[in-house]
Amino acid sequence: MALSHDVLVVGAGLAGMRAALAAQAAGADVAIVTKVYPVRSHSNAAQGGINAALNPEDSWESHAYDTVKGSDYLGDQDAIEILAREAPGAIVELERMGVVFNRDEHGRLGSRNFGGASHARTYFVGDFTGQAILHVLYEQLVKSGIRTYNEHFCSQLLADGGGAVAGVTAFDMRSGEVLQIGARAVVLCTGGIGRVFEPSTNALICTGDGSALAYRAGAPLMDMEMVQFHPTTLKSNGALISESARGEGGYLLNSEGERFMKKTAPNAMELASRDVVSRAAQIEINEGRGVDGCVLLDVRHLGAAKIMERLPQIRELGLEFAGADMITDPVPVLPGMHYQMGGIRTDVHGATPIAGLYAAGECACVSVHGGNRLGANSLLETVVFGRRAGAAAAEFASGRKAASLPESLRDDEERRLRTLVERPGTERTAALRLEMGTTMTRQVGVFRDEPTLRDAERKLALLRERFAGVSIGDKGRLFNQALVAALELDFMLDLARTVVAGAIARTESRGAHTRVDHPRRNDAEWLRHTLCHHTPDGPVVSTAPVTITQWEPTERKY
Amino acid sequence: MEVKLSVQRCHPDARPASWWQDYTVDVPEHATVLDALLAVRDDQDETLTLRCSCRSHICGSCTMRINGRSTLGCKTKLDAARARLREGEPIRIQPAGNMAVIKDLAVNLEGFFDKVKAVTPYLQPTGPEPEREYIVPNEAMLTVREAMACILCGACVSACNSLEAEPRFLGPAALAKAWRFTEDPRDGRDAERLEFLSSVPGGIWDCTHCFACVEVCPKDVRPMERILELRRRSMEAGFTDNNGSRHSQAFLDTISRSGRLDETRVAMRSVRGPSELLEWTPVGVKSFLRGKVPLRHKPIPGALRVKAIFAAAEAQGRRDSKRGAR
Structure with a gap:
C-alpha cells in the first residue's frame, strides 16, 4: 500500500515535533519519520535553558542585539529579529503545554544568567531544560495523534519531474522493510553533525543525515565552517558541562589559580560568548598553563545547596566521568566540538531553495547564530523556526497536488541497500x-x-x-x-x-x-x-x- | 584495561535463536559497559545489536541487564560492574526484561510506549487560560520535576516483578508519568485521572511494592512511591469501589482490631461480592489446603496497645490535615 502524507517531518527532536504540531494545526495530515523514538533525541542534552526577553526591563531589541553581536555580525538580522520577537510567546506557550520551568518568588517564570547576554533572560528547568521541554512536546505529540514512523532510517529524498520534493524512502530498521512515503512537503529536522568530530559532546545519532540528504539533492549548505567548540567539556569522554555552571557564578582557572578570562573579557569574564571563552581556554592550555591538558571549572563557592538545586545533573557527570565532586573539587575541562552553526540554507519560513523542502533546528541555517551561537538560543531556535517551518510546509502542501511517484523507486532503493550490504x-x-x-x-x-x-x-x-x-x-x-x-x-x-x-x-x-x-x-x-x-x-x-x-x-x- | 563480557545474543532467524557469546575488549580505565559494548561492535562483531545514543544517561536508549540488574549501559562503569565478580568471571549482559527481544539487546518498546500513552500523558487545564504563564509556586514545580526527570528508559519496567505476573500492569514508568499530572497544580483533571488509574485493569493496585523500580531507576524518580501516593489520593477522592482499596482497608481494619493480619477476612472483604468470591474459590481451596486460610483468628496479647497506636496515628493525621487546610 502506498503511504502518503501532506507533510512529512524527518526527525523527532524539538524542532521536528514543533514543526509537526504546527503543520497539523494548519490543517495538514502530518507524519514524522525518526531513526530513534521521539524522546531519544539529542534535544535532551540541552541543559542550561531557553532565552526570551520576557522581563519588562528586558527587550526583544536587547536580545536581538546580543545575538547579533554574539554571531560576530554573521547572523542574518531579519531572522534574528524574528527569533527575539517570537521568543516570549514561544516560552509562554511551552509553559502552558506543561513545561515545569523554575519560578521566581512570585510564582512567575524565573530566569538565570547566561553567556553573551546583557540580561538574565534564560528560562530553565534545573539543568535538564532540553529534556523537560522535549518530553512535554512528546506529550503534545501523543495528544495530537500524529503518526510517527519510529526507528525508520530516511535514506533518500524523492523528487517529482519538476524537481520539487515529493517524499522519501525510509527503512524500518527493526524489520529491514523499505518504505516509500509520499509527501507534498518535507521538513528536515535532523539535528547537528557532531559525530563528524571525535570527540564531540553530541550524541551518537548526531550524524547530520538531513543536512547530507538536502546537500545531495542540490540545496546548498551555508557557513559550515562555523563549528562551536564549547569551553567546558570533560576530557575522558567529551561530555558537556553546561554553561549554567558559569551562569550560576562558576569560575574558570588556569594552573596558577588565575581567572584567566580577565585577560580577554574583563567585563563579562566567564560569561563572554563561547568562541571567546574557548579560544582563551585553548591558549592557556597551549601555553602551558593548563592542568593535564585542561583548565579548571570551579563552582565550590556556590555551596552545596545551590549546586544540588540548580546543577545536580552536571555534578553527577563530574563525579562519574572526571572523578571530581564539584561541591568539594574543581573539575578539569577543555573546549570540545558542540554545535554546528551552519547548515541547510533556509529563509525565515524554513524554506530551502528546493520547492517543497523545508528545514529547521540545528540542521538548518536561517541564520540566527552566524559565527557563534549564544547559549540557550538553540532551544529557542528549534521551537520558533520549527513552528514556522511546519506552518509554511503545510501551506505549501495545501496548494499542491500529490505527485504520483512510480512504486519502483522503493524497489530501486531496496536493491541499492542490498548491494551495499553484500558488497x-x-x-x-x-x-x-x-x-x-x-x-x-x-x-x-x-x-x-x-x-x-x-x-x-x-x-x-x-x-x-x-x-x-x-x-x-x-x-x-x-x-x-x-x-x-x-x-x-x-x-x-x-x-x-x-x-x-x-x-x-x-x-x-x-x-x-x-x-x-x-x-x-x-x-x-x-x-x-x-x-x-x-x-x-x-x-x-x-x-x-x-x-x-x-x-x-x-x-x-x- | 582488558574486560571480559558475556552477552546474551538473540537472532530470531538463527538456529539456535539464542545463545551466550563471550568477548574480550581493551578499553580505557574510566570506560562504561556501553563503551565496552561499542568497542565490541566497532572492532569485533558488527552483528551485535544494541540501542544507544547520548552516552550521558539522558536519552534512555541503552537499557539492559548487567549481571542481572536492570540499568543503563552508559551509567555503569566497568569497575562497578566487575566489583562483585570472581577473578576472570565475565560481566553478564542481557536485554531488558519484561519486553520481547527483537535482536540481541534491542527489545520491542511498542508496548512500553502504548502504556505511557494510556495514562492521558498531557496537561489538561480546565480553568480560564491565564494571560501569560500560569502562576504557581516554585516548590510545586520542583516536586513535579522529580517525576519529569524520568527519561522513559524502561529500566523500572525491566525490573518490575508485578509485570511478570500481570502483563497488563501499566508499570512504574507510565504511572510515575500519571502522578506528574495529578501533582501539577495546572492540571484540572485529577478526579478523572485517579478514577481511571484505580479502576483500569493493570492500574495502580497491581503494584506489589517490591521496591525494584525504586532501586534501579537511574534518575531517582522513585516510581513506587508515586504509585503509593496515587493509591492514597484515589482513596481520599472516594475511588474505593475496587479490590485494591477494599484490600487495603480490610488489611488496616483487621490489624487495628486484633493486632495481626486476618487473611481469611481480608480475602473475603477484598472482592466485590459473592459472585466474585465464587470466582476465587479454586484459589481459596488451594490456600486452605496449604494452611493459608485459618478458620480461627485470635487477637495478639497486646491488641489493645495496637488499637491505641492506631488511634494516636489517626489523631495526628487529623491534626496534619487541618494544618494543611490552613
Whole structure:
C-alpha cells in the first residue's frame, strides 16, 4: 500500500515535533519519520535553558542585539529579529503545554544568567531544560495523534519531474522493510553533525543525515565552517558541562589559580560568548598553563545547596566521568566540538531553495547564530523556526497536488541497500569514522590555518575513496546497525568536506572560525555567508551577502 | 584495561535463536559497559545489536541487564560492574526484561510506549487560560520535576516483578508519568485521572511494592512511591469501589482490631461480592489446603496497645490535615 502524507517531518527532536504540531494545526495530515523514538533525541542534552526577553526591563531589541553581536555580525538580522520577537510567546506557550520551568518568588517564570547576554533572560528547568521541554512536546505529540514512523532510517529524498520534493524512502530498521512515503512537503529536522568530530559532546545519532540528504539533492549548505567548540567539556569522554555552571557564578582557572578570562573579557569574564571563552581556554592550555591538558571549572563557592538545586545533573557527570565532586573539587575541562552553526540554507519560513523542502533546528541555517551561537538560543531556535517551518510546509502542501511517484523507486532503493550490504571489501566503518573524526578535531579545531586545512581536505578525499571499500559486517535484514552506521558515515564524509571547504574559503577570523594565518575579521570581503554546493568531485564554494537591518558591524568586546 | 563480557545474543532467524557469546575488549580505565559494548561492535562483531545514543544517561536508549540488574549501559562503569565478580568471571549482559527481544539487546518498546500513552500523558487545564504563564509556586514545580526527570528508559519496567505476573500492569514508568499530572497544580483533571488509574485493569493496585523500580531507576524518580501516593489520593477522592482499596482497608481494619493480619477476612472483604468470591474459590481451596486460610483468628496479647497506636496515628493525621487546610 502506498503511504502518503501532506507533510512529512524527518526527525523527532524539538524542532521536528514543533514543526509537526504546527503543520497539523494548519490543517495538514502530518507524519514524522525518526531513526530513534521521539524522546531519544539529542534535544535532551540541552541543559542550561531557553532565552526570551520576557522581563519588562528586558527587550526583544536587547536580545536581538546580543545575538547579533554574539554571531560576530554573521547572523542574518531579519531572522534574528524574528527569533527575539517570537521568543516570549514561544516560552509562554511551552509553559502552558506543561513545561515545569523554575519560578521566581512570585510564582512567575524565573530566569538565570547566561553567556553573551546583557540580561538574565534564560528560562530553565534545573539543568535538564532540553529534556523537560522535549518530553512535554512528546506529550503534545501523543495528544495530537500524529503518526510517527519510529526507528525508520530516511535514506533518500524523492523528487517529482519538476524537481520539487515529493517524499522519501525510509527503512524500518527493526524489520529491514523499505518504505516509500509520499509527501507534498518535507521538513528536515535532523539535528547537528557532531559525530563528524571525535570527540564531540553530541550524541551518537548526531550524524547530520538531513543536512547530507538536502546537500545531495542540490540545496546548498551555508557557513559550515562555523563549528562551536564549547569551553567546558570533560576530557575522558567529551561530555558537556553546561554553561549554567558559569551562569550560576562558576569560575574558570588556569594552573596558577588565575581567572584567566580577565585577560580577554574583563567585563563579562566567564560569561563572554563561547568562541571567546574557548579560544582563551585553548591558549592557556597551549601555553602551558593548563592542568593535564585542561583548565579548571570551579563552582565550590556556590555551596552545596545551590549546586544540588540548580546543577545536580552536571555534578553527577563530574563525579562519574572526571572523578571530581564539584561541591568539594574543581573539575578539569577543555573546549570540545558542540554545535554546528551552519547548515541547510533556509529563509525565515524554513524554506530551502528546493520547492517543497523545508528545514529547521540545528540542521538548518536561517541564520540566527552566524559565527557563534549564544547559549540557550538553540532551544529557542528549534521551537520558533520549527513552528514556522511546519506552518509554511503545510501551506505549501495545501496548494499542491500529490505527485504520483512510480512504486519502483522503493524497489530501486531496496536493491541499492542490498548491494551495499553484500558488497565485498576490506575497510571497516568504525576505522574510517575514527580517522575522519580525529582529523577534524586535530586539523579543523579552535585554531586553523591553510596548510593544515589543505592536508585535512586531502585526507578526507582519500577517506571518501576508501569508503567504496567498506564491507558491512552484518548481512542480515533485522536491525542491521552496521548498514545504518555505513550510511551515516557516507553522509558524514560529505559533511566533513563542506566544513573544511568553508574553512579554507573564509580567509578571516570571525566567531568560532579562527584562522591564525588571517587573524583579523575582514568585513570588507567576508561579511558574507559561504555556500557549499554538492558536485561529484566534492564541494564547490560560493558566497552570499549577510542581511543587516539595524546593527552595523563594530568590534566585539566582552 | 582488558574486560571480559558475556552477552546474551538473540537472532530470531538463527538456529539456535539464542545463545551466550563471550568477548574480550581493551578499553580505557574510566570506560562504561556501553563503551565496552561499542568497542565490541566497532572492532569485533558488527552483528551485535544494541540501542544507544547520548552516552550521558539522558536519552534512555541503552537499557539492559548487567549481571542481572536492570540499568543503563552508559551509567555503569566497568569497575562497578566487575566489583562483585570472581577473578576472570565475565560481566553478564542481557536485554531488558519484561519486553520481547527483537535482536540481541534491542527489545520491542511498542508496548512500553502504548502504556505511557494510556495514562492521558498531557496537561489538561480546565480553568480560564491565564494571560501569560500560569502562576504557581516554585516548590510545586520542583516536586513535579522529580517525576519529569524520568527519561522513559524502561529500566523500572525491566525490573518490575508485578509485570511478570500481570502483563497488563501499566508499570512504574507510565504511572510515575500519571502522578506528574495529578501533582501539577495546572492540571484540572485529577478526579478523572485517579478514577481511571484505580479502576483500569493493570492500574495502580497491581503494584506489589517490591521496591525494584525504586532501586534501579537511574534518575531517582522513585516510581513506587508515586504509585503509593496515587493509591492514597484515589482513596481520599472516594475511588474505593475496587479490590485494591477494599484490600487495603480490610488489611488496616483487621490489624487495628486484633493486632495481626486476618487473611481469611481480608480475602473475603477484598472482592466485590459473592459472585466474585465464587470466582476465587479454586484459589481459596488451594490456600486452605496449604494452611493459608485459618478458620480461627485470635487477637495478639497486646491488641489493645495496637488499637491505641492506631488511634494516636489517626489523631495526628487529623491534626496534619487541618494544618494543611490552613
